[in-house]
Structure formats: structure tokens, C-alpha cells
Amino acid sequence: MRIYKSSRIVIRPDGREIKKSKISMDEAAFRYLQEENAGLCTACASFNFGNHEPDAEDYDCEQCGKPKSQGMDNVMMMGLIHILDDAELDEIKGTSQEISV
Numbered sequence: 001m002r003i004y005k006s007s008r009i010v011i012r013p014d015g016r017e018i019k020k021s022k023i024s025m026d027e028a029a030f031r032y033l034q035e036e037n038a039g040l041c042t043a044c045a046s047f048n049f050g051n052h053e054p055d056a057e058d059y060d061c062e063q064c065g066k067p068k069s070q071g072m073d074n075v076m077m078m079g080l081i082h083i084l085d086d087a088e089l090d091e092i093k094g095t096s097q098e099i100s101v
Contacts, residue, residue, distance in 0.1 A: 001025075001026065001028050001029040001032060001101075002025060002026050002029060002089050002098070003023065003024070003025040003029050003098070003099040003100075003101060004023070004024045004025070004089065004092055004093065004096035004097065004098055004099065005021055005022070005023050005024075005045060005096060005097045005099050006021070006022050006024070006092065006095060006096040006097070007019055007020065007021045007022075007045075008020055021045040021080075022080070022082065023040065023045065023075075023080060023081045023082070023099075024081075024082045024083075024084050024088075024089065024092055024096065025081065025082075025083065025084070025089075026083070026084065026085070026086065026089060027083055029101070030072065030076075030081065030083055032101070033047065033072050033101070034054060034072045034073075036049050036050065037049065037050050037051060037052050037053065038050075038052060038072060038101075039051075039052030039056055039059055039069040039070055039071050039072065039075075040069065040070055040072070040075045040080065040081070041061035041063060041064060041066065041068050041069045041070075042068045042069075042070060042075070042078075042080065043061060043064055043066040043068040044061060044063050044064040044066070044068075046061065046062075046063040046064070047099075047101055048061055048062045048063070048069045049101075052069065052070075052071045052072070053071055054071045054072050054073035054074070055071050055073050055074055056069070056070060056071030056074065057070060057071070057074060058070070
């Protein structure tokens, strides 16, 4: 089970900088997160466990407290999680942060 996070800074049209994160994982990790009723916070990119149905929207994040935690099916549809095979994960390993769950 492998999960990686990469981040980049994006400059908005109004000149503000925002940090965008992308989560990449293998299929086994995604299934595990679904089974554990996990959610992903779109504000701080942390996982929240045990209280998210797959289509959960805007639950309070356990880490940052903002109501931005989404169920795993929702974050997949939002394009925030990418399922990659082992070769693709090996390619991004050096440029991404490994996440433990």
C-alpha cells in the first residue's frame, strides 16, 4: 500500500498564492481507505478516519478543523486522488512525500 503527496504553488488571477496538493496511490490503498470510511480534507490534504461515507461532503477535518473533508468517492470524482500502478508510483517517488496511514 503506497500513498504519495505532491504540492505546488499556484498564483490566482488576483495575485494570491495558494498551495495545491495531489494525492497518488495504488488501488490497494484506495480500497483500504474506502473500507476504513476515510475522508480527505481539501484544505490541508490530511486523511480523516472512521466517520466518512464514500459520498461525504464538507465534514469537519480532525487536523485543521475546517469543514472541508470529503469522502473517498467524492475526492476521486473531484480529481484530487490519482490511482497509479507500481511503475508510475516509482516514477513519482523521488519528487513526492510518502504518506503513512
